[in-house]
Amino acid sequence: MKHWESLLFFLFITFVSFGQNVQVDAQSYTAQELIEDILIGSNCISNINVTNVVGGDFGGTDQSYGYFNGNNSSFPFSEGLVLSTGRLSNVEGPNTSLSDDDANNWGGDQDLENVLNEHNTLNATIIEFDFQSIAEQITFRYIFASEEYQEGNSNTCQYSDLFGFLIRPENEQQYTNIAVVPNTQTPVKVTTVHSGIPGACDPINEAYFGSWNNSNAPINFNGQTAILTATANVERNQTYHVKLVIADEQNYRYDSAVFLEAGSFQLATDLGPDRLIANGTALCEGETYQLIAQEPGNTNTYRWFKDGVELIGETGTTLNVDSEGTYQVEVNINGCILYGDVIIEYTPTPQVNNTTLTQCDTNQDGLSVFNLFDAENDVLAENGTYVTNFYNSLNEANNAINEINTPTAYNNTTPNEIVFARVENQFGCYNVAEVTLNTTYNPISLQPYQTCDDNNNDGYTEFDLNLVEAQIAQSVPANSQIRFYVSEEDAFLNNNPINNAYINTIAYSENMVVKITNNQSCYAVTTIRLDVLDNPYLLPDEETYYCTNSHPQQITLNAGVVNQSGTFNYQWEFNGNDLGLSSENIQINEIGTYTVTVTNSNNCSSTRHIEVLPSNAPTIEDIIVVEASNNNSITILVSGDGNYEYALNNGVFQTSNTFTNLAPGVYNVTINDTNNCGAITVDVSILGFPKFFTPNGDNINDYWIPKGINQQNPNLKISIFNRYGKLLKILDNYEYGWDGTFKGKLLPSDDYWFKTELSNGKTYTGHFTLKR
CATH class of the missing domain: 2.60.40 (Immunoglobulin-like)
Incomplete structure (x- = not known):
């Protein structure tokens, strides 16, 4: 079934005409030959039968799958089978045009959509075949390439065509996809394997990404994966059905292809997963690991290799390894070779130190409470990511049983007790260190720290612990670390240290726990009393007045000390300037702000402001x-x-x-x-004019007398007229009033008119009634 003549002719045309680019051939091989002779090419895989082929209809001028040859180019595979979502002829390099093909009635694939949980596929190229294997594992190598790999473009993060290598037992319906990112179930796509796109997306599975392709690339696609291996576990001599399928997704634009290496469809024996630092499965330094390649049959032969070099004398079904490397095995079963390989990496065992953890002892019994993690930095001899647990015996530590469940508050039961720290890295490699629990007793008596109350004078104030620390530092060894806590337990366990600013919770006097550490070990745990001292009690700030019309007379200002005995010092300021006055009362005759600072015998001070404002007579x-x-x-x-x-x-x-x-x-x-x-x-x-008068001799209203006439109305003149305008009388401000007569004669009852003229020019007119 091998068409050597056609292949040689193809190679001749390739080498003569096209230079260093991958070349394709759509005519020389049937689909059966592409699978049986090119992809598999082994008599150890039997009953190979292509059952279905689907591709683009290009009117007989091209197809969407076929043979490819590396043509001595930089492409990693020398030859093989390629499936594309476009024309086969557009697979060839260089990468100078967009592979962007379509064909009439070129549909998608439902199986691919179901397995990958995707939708809307089209332009699907499919080759399906059956086979049987004498081994329990088969593998083949492939590279996925696509125009949708666009360097620096966010589309790479969002869009991808789909492909799958779907396999199932012949008598079952459920497919498994083996074209996945190694050690995962993630399908290989543009969006699942790429380097980073700045400003758009981070790298994902970058170790399996091959390259961005420039215009000189040997294939006509913008990017490609690294060489990947598809692996399937199968049952011996049972028929399996394989569906190789690739399809566009959403639309036909930007084609993709998958290259399968010739002869890479091989029988395999499973040596187990790679033990890698990168995925957290590396072996521990000094550990021996057994590789097993047991295959049925008594006549099988085994050859073991490390890093490509045969291990002479290793011909058994197992191999014990104790060093890093890539290990391979070849199992010969009646002339059929099964290949297996595994990468083994080692990680160093954590380096640890035995150490002593010293805690303070307040009663000299050698017992205290320890935060065992305080020893962690001394136990670890190197930087790294580790998990530390503590145990009461070496055996428990080695076997990781009966872990101490209160390591942050552990009470030793005997003086100088030893506990065991098991330090484990992310690979499960561990080492054990001894931690000796030591106690020290250094009784220290600290003088109380006193500070003045705040302005509230309620026994509560904010303590600057930096100043308290400075006072304590004079009574402890030099370079000691001083920390403050609410309780002894917090101090022992370094929990909840108090910040530099502390407000007491008990009025006027409160004990605070102090922990003194020297040379990273507890030196003493003791207490210090914090005292709050009263400030002088003063009257509130006030305003008072100085009569400027009385200047230079003086008034007295008082400091305002309230109901207190003792000795006080006074300092007076005027508008911010020291007056040089130190008495409780001062005499002043200037307007402004007077400030008095009163200091008691505890050297605590209060300040009062008196605002002297101007005032005077109106x-x-x-x-x-x-x-x-x-x-x-x-x-x-x-x-x-x-x-x-x-x-x-x-x-x-x-x-x-x-x-x-x-x-x-x-x-x-x-x-x-x-x-x-x-x-x-x-x-x-206020001037006013009566409306009537009754001159009848009863001494009541006998005179018409205007109201409000006094010295404020000099030169006032009132003229009285009858209804005909005849002047009857002129009154001034010194006359008593008018008696209702004219030249000694009584005038009759009637209305009479008046005109009042003031010295300021104002006039008033009106009338009144004379009644008899």
């Missing part, structure tokens, strides 16, 4: 009178720095400077400074 600027109206009023306008209040006729003071609804008459108005800087009084008249 100065009347104007008096506005509304008179001879239905709503008479007086408004007093004053100037000055004081706060002023106003009273009428020695009545109640008011803050308003206006009095309303006043009857005609003369009023006594007092303006007072509420800051006691003085008052002034002034008489104010």
Whole structure:
């Protein structure tokens, strides 16, 4: 079934015409020959039968699968079988055009969609075949290439065509895909195997990515995977069905291809998974590992290799290994060769040190509470990622049983007890170190630390522990580390250390636990008393007034110490400048801010501010009178720095400077400074004119007398007329009133008119009634 003549002709044309690019042949091989002679090429795999072929219909000018030859190019496979989602002719390099083909009625594949849980496939190329194997494992090598590999383009992170190597027993329906990322069940696609795309996606399975292809690439695709191996476990001499399928997804654009290496469909024997550092399965330093290649049959022969070099004398079914390398085995079963290989890597055993963990002892019994993890840094002799657990015996540590379940709060039961730290790396490799639990007793008595209360004077304040630490440092060995805790247990276990700023929780006096560490070991655990001292109690800040009209007289300011005995020091400032005064009371006559700082015998201080504001007696600027109206009023306008209040006729003071609804008459108005800087009084008249009078000699309303006439109305003139305009009488501000006569004669009852003229030019007119 081998077409040597056609192949030689093809190679001749290739070498003569096309240079260093992969070349393809769509004519020289049938699908049966491509599988049986090219892909498999071994009599040890039997009953090979191609059952179905599907590809693109290009009108007989091309097809979507066929033979390829590496043509001495840089392509990793020298020859093999290729399946594409486009024209076979577009597989050949160089990579100078876009493989972007379609064909009429070229559908997808439902099996591929089901197994990969995908949808909307089209342009599917399929070759299906049956086979039987005398081994329990078969493998073949392949490379996936695609135009959808686009360097630096985010499309690489999102889009991929699909392919699968689907296999199942002949009498079953469920396929398994063996075209997966090694050691996973992830299908190989553009989106699952690529290097990083800056700004779009991180690398994924980059170890299995081959290259981005430039225009000189030997194939016409933009990128490709590394060489990958498909592996299937099978039962001997049972018929299996294989479906090789590749398809576009969503649309026909940007084709892909899968290259299967000639002769790589081999029988295999399983030596187990690779033991690699990268996937966390490496062996431990010094560990011996047995490889097993047992195959049925008494006449089988075995040859073992390490890194390609045969291990002379190793001809058994097993091989014990104790060093790194790639190990291979060849199993000859009646002339059929089964191949197996496995990569073995070793990781060093963790390096550890025996150490002593020292804890403080408060009663000299050699017992204390330990955080065993405090010894971890001393146990570990190197950097790395490790898990440390603790045990009471070496045997328990070696067997990882009966782990100490309270390692962060472990109470030793005997002085100088030894516990065992098992240090394990991520590969399960371990080593054991001894940790001796030692105690030390150093009684220390610390002087109380005292600080002044805050402004609340409630016995609570914030302590600056840096200052407390500085005081303690004078009583302990140099270079000691000092830490503060709420409880002894926290101190022993280094839990919840208190930050530098601490507010006491018990008023005025509270004990705090102090841990002193020297040379990384506990030196002492003791307590220090924190005392809160009272500041002087002062009256609140205040405002007071100085009467500027009394300058240079002085007033007294008092520091405001409240109900306290003892000795106090006083320091006075005026507008921020030291006055040099140190008495409780001072005399001042200047406006501004006075500040007094009062310090008691504990050297605690309080500060009080007194704002001295200006005030003085009022100065009347104007008096506005509304008179001879239905709503008479007086408004007093004053100037000055004081706060002023106003009273009428020695009545109640008011803050308003206006009095309303006043009857005609003369009023006594007092303006007072509420800051006691003085008052002034002034008489104010409101003119008013009676509506009638009754001059009948009963001494009641016998005269028509205007109201509110006084010295404020000099040169006042009132003219009285009858209804005909005849002048009857002229009154001035010194006359008592009009008696209803004219030249000694009584005038009759009637209405009479008046005109009042004031010295300021104002006039009032009206009329009144004379009744007899």
